[in-house]
Amino acid sequence: MNDSTVVASAISRSYKHGFVTSILSDTIPEGIDEGVIRLISSKKREPEFMLAWRLAAYRHWLGMIEPHWSSVRYPPIDYQGISYYSSPFADNQDSIALEDVDPALLATYEKLGIPLDERLSLAGVAVDAVFDSVSVATTHQKKLAQLGILFCSMSEALREHGALVQRHLGSVVPSGDNFFAALNAAVFSDGTFCYIPPGVRCPMELSTYFRINAARTGQFERTLIIADQNSYVSYLEGCTAPQRDRHQLHAAVVELIAMEGAEIKYSTVQNWYPGDAEGRGGIYNFVTKRGECRGDRSRISWTQVETGSAITWKYPSVILRGEGASGRFHSVALTNHHQQADTGTKMIHIGRHTSSTILSKGISAGQGHNAYRGLVKVLAGAQGARNHTQCDSLLLGAHCSAHTYPCIEVKNHSAKVEHEATTSRISEEQLFYCQQRGLASEAAVSLIVNGFCQDVLRELPMEFSVEARKLLEVNLEGSVG
Amino acid sequence: MNILEVRNLHVSVMNKPILRGLELHLKPGEVHAIMGPNGSGKSTLANVLAGRGDYQVTAGEILYQGQELLSMAPEDRARAGLFLAFQNPVEIPGVSNVRLLKEAFNAHQRYRRLPEMDAMAFRAYLNERTKSLELSEDWLLRPVNAGFSGGEKKRNELLQMMVLEPHLAILDEIDSGLDIDALAKVAAGINALRDTKRSMLLITHYPRLLEQVPPDKVHVLIGGQIVLCGGLDLAGQLEERGYGWLF
Numbered sequence: 258m259n260d261s262t263v264v265a266s267a268i269s270r271s272y273k274h275g276f277v278t279s280i281l282s283d284t285i286p287e288g289i290d291e292g293v294i295r296l297i298s299s300k301k302r303e304p305e306f307m308l309a310w311r312l313a314a315y316r317h318w319l320g321m322i323e324p325h326w327s328s329v330r331y332p333p334i335d336y337q338g339i340s341y342y343s344s345p346f347a348d349n350q351d352s353i354a355l356e357d358v359d360p361a362l363l364a365t366y367e368k369l370g371i372p373l374d375e376r377l378s379l380a381g382v383a384v385d386a387v388f389d390s391v392s393v394a395t396t397h398q399k400k401l402a403q404l405g406i407l408f409c410s411m412s413e414a415l416r417e418h419g420a421l422v423q424r425h426l427g428s429v430v431p432s433g434d435n436f437f438a439a440l441n442a443a444v445f446s447d448g449t450f451c452y453i454p455p456g457v458r459c460p461m462e463l464s465t466y467f468r469i470n471a472a473r474t475g476q477f478e479r480t481l482i483i484a485d486q487n488s489y490v491s492y493l494e495g496c497t498a499p500q501r502d503r504h505q506l507h508a509a510v511v512e513l514i515a516m517e518g519a520e521i522k523y524s525t526v527q528n529w530y531p532g533d534a535e536g537r538g539g540i541y542n543f544v545t546k547r548g549e550c551r552g553d554r555s556r557i558s559w560t561q562v563e564t565g566s567a568i569t570w571k572y573p574s575v576i577l578r579g580e581g582a583s584g585r586f587h588s589v590a591l592t593n594h595h596q597q598a599d600t601g602t603k604m605i606h607i608g609r610h611t612s613s614t615i616l617s618k619g620i621s622a623g624q625g626h627n628a629y630r631g632l633v634k635v636l637a638g639a640q641g642a643r644n645h646t647q648c649d650s651l652l653l654g655a656h657c658s659a660h661t662y663p664c665i666e667v668k669n670h671s672a673k674v675e676h677e678a679t680t681s682r683i684s685e686e687q688l689f690y691c692q693q694r695g696l697a698s699e700a701a702v703s704l705i706v707n708g709f710c711q712d713v714l715r716e717l718p719m720e721f722s723v724e725a726r727k728l729l730e731v732n733l734e735g736s737v738g
Numbered sequence: 739m740n741i742l743e744v745r746n747l748h749v750s751v752m753n754k755p756i757l758r759g760l761e762l763h764l765k766p767g768e769v770h771a772i773m774g775p776n777g778s779g780k781s782t783l784a785n786v787l788a789g790r791g792d793y794q795v796t797a798g799e800i801l802y803q804g805q806e807l808l809s810m811a812p813e814d815r816a817r818a819g820l821f822l823a824f825q826n827p828v829e830i831p832g833v834s835n836v837r838l839l840k841e842a843f844n845a846h847q848r849y850r851r852l853p854e855m856d857a858m859a860f861r862a863y864l865n866e867r868t869k870s871l872e873l874s875e876d877w878l879l880r881p882v883n884a885g886f887s888g889g890e891k892k893r894n895e896l897l898q899m900m901v902l903e904p905h906l907a908i909l910d911e912i913d914s915g916l917d918i919d920a921l922a923k924v925a926a927g928i929n930a931l932r933d934t935k936r937s938m939l940l941i942t943h944y945p946r947l948l949e950q951v952p953p954d955k956v957h958v959l960i961g962g963q964i965v966l967c968g969g970l971d972l973a974g975q976l977e978e979r980g981y982g983w984l985f
């Protein structure tokens with residue numbers, strides 16, 4: 258068997274999370290206007306300031322045009338053909354005791370490997386489960402509250418900690434930041450809120466599990482994490498969606514704020530439905546993620562493993578404001594069949610002696626299209642700033658592509674910025690070597706790809722790096738002829 | 739029964755004939771050496787036996803343990819006990835030696851319907867086997883062959899052979915690039931693996947290795963054919979006189 262047939266047969270994928278949960282839902286009619294925004298706001302019984310904020314964002318959005326500077330290509334999105342709110346709960350019922358949750362919903366999370374019953378859950382991981390537009394359960398809240406840690410859905414945060422949310426919401430990603438962020442600000446329905454008080458080291462991984470279930474809906478969640486002085490938190494998000502023929506839009510916003518001496522580790526394992534082998538269906542994932550190292554010596558790291566979605570458009574970034582702050586971005590993006598990914602990061606050096614590290618691993622298979630897009634910007638005041646960027650692309654097969662678009666702007670002469678990039682094809686020699694040791698060709702492909710991603714995978718918390726490895730394997734699997 | 743029978747083997751690479759009617763018969767427990775000048779087709783033979791693509795077998799047949807070898811997938815040949823120590827072992831960045839070894843070992847176990855070993859048990863199994871190679875502490879955690887010197891790569895091939903315990907080992911220039919001390923260690927490792935059931939094919943240019951691992955037979959491969967067979971003395975003769983007189 259030659260190289261290309263081994264690779265082609267080893268990478269055909271099966272999506273294991275493609276099932277649909279049959280559940281009665283409260284889904285509002287498709288389309289967007291001010292009435293819809295008022296309706297969402299009232300369903301969530303939010304404080305007054307939120308409605309004003311949403312409407313301002315909506316009016317701003319109306320005047321914006323969808324950006325097309327990235328390398329992804331897709332037919333026009335019909336924003337009037339999407340339902341902007343879908344809840345598995347009855348109207349006006351925005352939280353519910355776990356005992357009263359529809360068993361079908363609990364079964365969904367069990368099936369996904371995320372039991373919401375605290376007794377069954379992974380030790381050391383607290384989960385906020387978001388189903389379509391609402392958070393259905395948040396585990397371990399009481400235990401965390403004893404340390405003063407707030408970990409709850411955004412809806413709950415708006416009701417219970419309105420002032421804190423109001424102070425920080427939009428302070429890193431303003432409501433009019435970009436087209437998709439503005440849309441999110443107008444219609445976002447839920448998401449996760451975390452606050453870690455000064456000096457507290459969060460004793461468990463915090464995580465949000467996003468699930469899109471309803472058809473023809475979009476998911477627009479918003480996450481805000483605030484790490485106060487000298488605190489530490491590690492946070493993870495996971496996501497899946499049913500297999501459907503129509504594309505579905507996911508436009509999320511994540512804001513991270515690290516105060517003096519604080520550290521936030523944010524990890525993503527993204528496995529949205531990628532569409533079928535012909536490119537039908539799949540999630541359009543247009544996400545704005547940005548962190549601000551506001552205080553001196555604060556640290557933010559983004560680690561992402563992107564294996565799903567028909568289109569991935571995201572650039573988790575760090576604004577390095579505090580002196581000696583550090584930002585890191587570690588990424589694995591796998592595109593197979595007709596998947597497209599345009600992803601990367603922005604590191605904005607404002608403070609003195611700030612440093613950033615970028616490590617990007619792109620894997621393209623089938624007719625996948627994979628682009629790294631990065632910006633390293635060193636402002637005039639960022640004396641002694643440092644950046645190291647490494648972008649590696651691995652091609653499996655002859656019909657996929659990989660591109661690198663690095664952009665570097667340096668306004669301070671003491672800054673040191675390094676960029677390295679490589680592109681390679683999975684080698685027939687490596688495959689044969691593994692096969693000669695007894696590995697089936699698909700196990701060989703998976704091993705080699707895993708090795709290629711190793712430096713990123715080891716950044717993930719233990720439990721999730723195992724999951725990420727499996728996911729890469731599944732997304733590369735297929736029958737070998 | 740012969741463990742390996744190669745009959746009238748003709749192989750082309752990109753339509754260029756390389757092997758032209760090669761014959762080879764190996765009994766269980768026998769060690770044969772194949773010598774020959776550069777480009778005579780030694781590695782081609784090794785690669786065809788292991789099932790590498792890009793080689794067209796235009797005539798002949800190969801029986802391994804009485805089974806038609808050419809119709810077997812490369813991984814099945816490996817699991818059935820055919821091992822190739824590569825002339826130029828490839829680097830696999832990010833994959834640790836222990837990971838490849840464990841996956842390979844367990845693939846063999848599954849094939850033999852034996853239980854797989856978990857990480858702990860496998861480490862113990864490895865430690866038993868690797869002492870003699872005097873590998874450094876971090877060896878198993880280093881990526882496969884990445885940044886290894888020529889000699890280290892060869893020792894790594896031998897380590898894999900020790901772990902997988904093949905029935906037929908083809909060692910393609912396992913001695914090249916080794917200094918005297920390293921050669922002695924590798925030779926000792928090969929001798930330790932020699933037993934009445936395990937057969938080996940030693941491909942080499944030099945008699946040095948053969949002096950330390952005395953073969954049962956020496957074959958001279960020139961122009962895609964075995965032109966001469968003999969004992970260890972033949973290897974010495976070749977060192978003195980070169981290959982010229984055989985053309």
Ligand SMILES: Nc1ncnc2c1ncn2[C@@H]1O[C@H](COP(=O)(O)OP(=O)(O)O)[C@@H](O)[C@H]1O
Nearest residue numbers: 751756774775776777778779780781782783792
């Ligand atoms: N993969 C290959 N592609 C092209 N030519 C090859 C390949 N493998 C071997 N050859 C050619 O076949 C001949 C024999 O090579 P090889 O078997 O490597 O010889 P040896 O191992 O005896 O030095 C050489 O002429 C070599 O150039």
Ligand SMILES: [Mg+2]
Nearest residue numbers: 780781782825
């Ligand atoms: Mg050779």
